[in-house]
Amino acid sequence: MKRKMWKENSGFTLIEVMVVIAIMAIFSIFLVVLIKTTQTAWSIENTAVPVRGEAKRSIEVIAKELREGDPSAFSGTTIGGSGTSQTVTFYVPNQVSSSTITSWRKVLFSRDSTNNEISRRMRTDNSAFAYTDSCTTHNTDNCTTVGRNITSLTFSQSNSVVTLTIGTTKTTPEGTVLQTSISSQIRLRN
Helix, strand or coil: CHHHHHHHCCCCCHHHHHHHHHHHHHHHHHHHHHHHHHHHHHHHHHHHHHHHHHHHHHHHHHHHHHHHCCCCCCCCCEEEEECCEEEEEEEEEEEEECCEEEEEEEEEEEEECCCCEEEEEEECCCCCCCCCCCCCCCCCCCCEEEEECEEEEEEEEECCEEEEEEEEEEECCCCCEEEEEEEEEEECCC
């Protein structure tokens, strides 16, 4: 008879309930940390991918036009500015008739430090460029914006090779600062 009574009054003890609650709490904390880490990683990638893409696209545009440049034209390729805000000026054949170049395009790439943009200016005469700030402020000299969120633009030249480096910095909504630097070497045609 004692055995029957034991089966009817069976249940969880207080210690068993506390152990289950402790295990569930540990699992819940682990789950919250996992979700937060995943959310932070997603936010970083969601911010970094477009910025890296913008820097890569900017380098491709500049490199393509620099390859077309002729270092023997007028004053060749000129690198100016200092620090993280440099410019490059070069000449590209504009019109060719019977194997001679009849006109040139003067091209300038520069970084606007106020708007963190790279701009491209083009003139068909040999006069100086009107402005060195953003295309949105002064839309002259056939000015176009090549890249945004650019924090540094540097050029260096060794013989007929120009090294171009573009740096970007962007902050995620959580406050993580992401910095990227992309470089490319461009051989000018001879």
